[in-house]
Amino acid sequence: MVNEVPLYKPENVIGDEVIEGIREVLASGWLTLGPKTRAFEEEFSGAHATEHGVAVNSCTSALYACLRALGVGEEDTVVVPAMTFSATANVVRLLGGEVVLCDVTSNGNMDPDSLRRLLETYDVTAVIPVHLYGLPADMQAITKLAEQHEAAVVEDCAHAPGATIEGKPVGSWGDAGCYSFYATKNVTTGEGGMVVTNDQQLAERIRKLRNHHQTKSPDEKRDNWGYDVDGLGFNFRMSEFQAAMGLSQLERLDEMNESRRQVAQRYRNAIEGIEGLYWYGDESNTEHVFHLFVVQVGDGYPLTRNELYDRLTERNIVSGVHYPPISELTYYDGVGGEYAIATELYNRIISIPMYPKMSERDQQRVIETLHVTER
Ligand SMILES: Cc1ncc(COP(=O)(O)O)c(C=O)c1O
CATH class of the missing domain: 3.90.1150.10 (Aspartate Aminotransferase, domain 1)
Structure with a gap:
């Protein structure tokens, strides 16, 4: 039998450089939500022309936390493209919201004409364009339509780190962009995700959602143990091992x-x-x-x-x-x-x-x- 040609080959893009970062994490004794995570957030958001990055454990968590931080709940309708992975729609239903599907063009991305009709028909809180297969969606048209109808735009960039439209990275066009670092993705940490945004308040809300809605970061708690929770949150944290790997992946x-x-x-x-x-x-x-x-x-x-x-x-x-x-x-x-x-x-x-x-x-x-x- 001839050798298999796989669909993906993550081992082609992960070199020994990853090992050094992981060694540093082990030696530091700080294994989750620490300096590597912060560095990865800064470098990743910087590379995607945004001011804030919040690293999480998957793109599903990133999308969920974004929508939740934007206030999406049972009264809300969110438009997602018909051609996407289930996670893009699931996060809306997990929040109790209504999913409305937008048709796509021949390249698989959201069709702005379909979006226009949906925005005229439904009271839409948010739109989630997906940059399918790594090809940017028509963000000029989508953001314009969303603005006219006062809908938020959360970009699902799971397939598209580094993709640009007129030189401007995807993830920086809408209110926020969500990335996946799943095993087969263009940037991988095995599992992982990131929200990028220019909206500081949104970033802060997502940071809290990621860590049990604690009022203090692990750093702040080190200086003063005082601990409080002012809402309901999750454990969506990224480990320092993943962040170390993400940093070396980003370089490549x-x-x-x-x-x-x-x-x-x-x-x-x-x-x-x-x-x-x-x-x-x-x-x-x-x-x-x-x-x-x-x-x-x-x-x-x-x-x-x-x-x-x-x-x-x-x-x-x-x-x-x-x-x-x-x-x-x-x-x-x-x-x-x-x-x-x-x-x-x-x-x-x-x-x-x-x-x-x-x-x-x-x-x-x-x-x-x-x-x-x-x-
Ligand atoms: C378009 C799209 N959105 C979201 C996700 C969810 O990503 P994750 O597995 O990191 O939660 C995926 C995963 O394949 C995806 O393809």
Whole structure:
């Protein structure tokens, strides 16, 4: 059997440099919410053109804490794109709010025309655009519409650290941006997340939510034990080990994203020569960071999406579908909003292996498998 070509390869982007940071944490004796976390927050928010960063244990916690800090609760309606991972919608329902789905364009991102209709129909408290696959959503249009309807904007940047629109990083366009450092993401700490924002009060509320709503940080408590809680909070903390790893990952982010772009360029060149296969992601003035490379299977291709998936699997190449639209998930049966295009895309999309430093040999194997001359 030929070797497997995986969908992701985190080991390609994690070097020995991580070990030194972890050693420092062990030697310091400060294992969670300490100097490494603060440094990671500062550097990550700085790299994303925002003043405040709050590191947490996942992007789900980041989104949840953001919405909660913005006051979202049972009376509120939040718009999320139909094509995203379940977490983007779940956080709204976890807070008791109503999820309304926004349809997407052919590249999978929120369609501003659909958003306009929804904002005119529902009383919307917040909108969560997702920069799907690493491609920035149309933030100029989305923030303008949200402002007209007095809705907050929380960007789900789980796929997109380092992505920009006209040079301005995603995460800095809305009221806040939420990142994931899950194992397969462009920046990984195994598990982890971050909120970035220019709103100091919002950042302070999220800091409290992350640490049991204690009135003092661990630093302040060291100087004076006095302890109080003035609300209900969680344990959403990031450990110092994760923060140390995040710092070293951040140093390599540009290099890793550039490597992803090179892999993407080779795929794009190949796909142009294959009838019936398409790629949508070429938006002007945006810098795509290719968390995933998603191909669309058109009518002119000899195989259906599922047949292509089987063909890749037979050749030991891992692929996936990102994502079944939220409206397809059992728990969201009957959800409101618009999702016709997302439903159509669902039958056409397939994610093929994408990771920094992918060997040309492995990539060639994927490309050859996409070239289908007969059924
Ligand atoms: C678009 C999107 N949002 C949110 C999340 C949740 O991230 P986490 O696993 O860090 O909670 C993910 C995870 O894959 C995601 O893809």
